[in-house]
Amino acid sequence: MHVLVDLGHTRQLRSPDHELLTLARTLAGGDPVTVLSHEPQPEGLADELAGYGVAALLVPEQEAADLSLTDTALLDAALADSGATLVLGANDADTTEWFARLAVRHSAAIITDAVGVAQDRTVTKSVLAGGYTTTAEPTTELAFVTLAPNSVQTEEVSGGQAPQVKPLAVTVSGPAATVTGTEAAPASSRPKLTEAKTVVVGGRGVGEDFSLIEQLADELGAAVGASRAAVDAGWVEHAAQVGQTGVTVSPQLYLCAGVSGAIQHRAGMQTSQTIVAINKDENAQIFEIADYGVVGDLHKVIPQLLETVRARKG
Numbered sequence: 001m002h003v004l005v006d007l008g009h010t011r012q013l014r015s016p017d018h019e020l021l022t023l024a025r026t027l028a029g030g031d032p033v034t035v036l037s038h039e040p041q042p043e044g045l046a047d048e049l050a051g052y053g054v055a056a057l058l059v060p061e062q063e064a065a066d067l068s069l070t071d072t073a074l075l076d077a078a079l080a081d082s083g084a085t086l087v088l089g090a091n092d093a094d095t096t097e098w099f100a101r102l103a104v105r106h107s108a109a110i111i112t113d114a115v116g117v118a119q120d121r122t123v124t125k126s127v128l129a130g131g132y133t134t135t136a137e138p139t140t141e142l143a144f145v146t147l148a149p150n151s152v153q154t155e156e157v158s159g160g161q162a163p164q165v166k167p168l169a170v171t172v173s174g175p176a177a178t179v180t181g182t183e184a185a186p187a188s189s190r191p192k193l194t195e196a197k198t199v200v201v202g203g204r205g206v207g208e209d210f211s212l213i214e215q216l217a218d219e220l221g222a223a224v225g226a227s228r229a230a231v232d233a234g235w236v237e238h239a240a241q242v243g244q245t246g247v248t249v250s251p252q253l254y255l256c257a258g259v260s261g262a263i264q265h266r267a268g269m270q271t272s273q274t275i276v277a278i279n280k281d282e283n284a285q286i287f288e289i290a291d292y293g294v295v296g297d298l299h300k301v302i303p304q305l306l307e308t309v310r311a312r313k314g
């Protein structure tokens with residue numbers, strides 16, 4: 001099977017990219033894997049791809065001075081160039097939009113938020129707020145699949161050849177808009193909430209001061225999340241909300257404190273691999289799905305946890 005991996009605007013491989021490449025290599029079964037970068041000069045990326053069985057790294061021939069070169073046009077050109085039948089990408093808003101547009105254009109199947117893809121292109125995904133796991137098989141020759149973070153066990157790659165970098169010439173119809181200025185979003189040293197391997201979440205029980213949650217997250221190299229009650233109270237920004245009307249996370253470790261475990265919250269976290277809950281109410285719903293539970297006041301439990309983590313780290 002010929003697989004095309006769309007890495008979007010990645011300049012340096014991140015954890016979700018390694019997952020996509022590991023999956024692509026497995027599915028390709030020795031056939032060439034093609035990778036598309038939307039960055040014209042992704043320095044060092046070709047070397048990072050060595051070992052993943054990537055035959056070619058496609059890049060735009062030049063940076064567009066305006067918005068005429070759309071990400072969709074670029075991906076369409078990469079599709080034509082590679083002849084891929086399966087296109088894999090990250091399950092983020094941008095990639096999902098590009099894939100959806102091209103799926104319509106090519107009358108192809110699209111499955112988003114997958115947690116696994118088998119050799120016969122059967123895709124596994126969790127639906128209805130994590131209540132069911134389903135499998136779906138594309139019936140079209142071409143299929144687009146976005147992969148949820150933390151779905152694939154990445155493999156260390158060593159050796160192997162860096163792929164050939166191939167500039168893609170894309171014909172565009174003229175500027176749809178012109179960029180008049182750009183401003184980088186403020187960078188955070190914490191991992192991205194949806195991609196983090198460890199997430200520390202605080203609920204209403206934490207109170208206005210979220211510093212304990214933040215300290216614990218920083219000690220564990222984790223992202224900070226929150227329940228809607230904490231977000232609605234204005235203690236945490238909305239981007240941190242986990243749940244039905246927030247983001248869905250599926251980390252290796254989900255640690256929450258002062259969260260009751262309402263169904264709408266669980267919808268966004270119940271596929272986490274290991275769930276640890278701290279709550280002073282032993283009947284809190286969160287304990288129904290927790291792998292480990294601590295019944296106690298979080299303002300006493302978290303400082304002890306911090307002390308232990310710091311002592312272990314030396």
Ligand SMILES: Cc1cc2nc3c(=O)[nH]c(=O)nc-3n(C[C@H](O)[C@H](O)[C@H](O)COP(=O)(O)OP(=O)(O)OC[C@H]3O[C@@H](n4cnc5c(N)ncnc54)[C@H](O)[C@@H]3O)c2cc1C
Pocket residue numbers: 202203204205206226227228229230241242243244245246247257258259260261262263264265268278279280281284296297298299
């Ligand atoms: C349409 C809709 C969409 C929604 N979407 C979301 C969503 O996306 N995400 C979401 O989270 N919610 C969502 N909600 C809200 C949801 O129903 C709950 O109200 C919310 O999740 C409760 O947040 P909480 O667990 O922080 O607060 P609470 O339910 O008030 O729970 C607080 C918990 O903290 C414990 N506690 C208190 N003090 C301490 C202490 N000192 N130490 C330890 N434990 C303590 C309490 O025992 C309690 O269990 C949605 C609701 C609706 C109707």
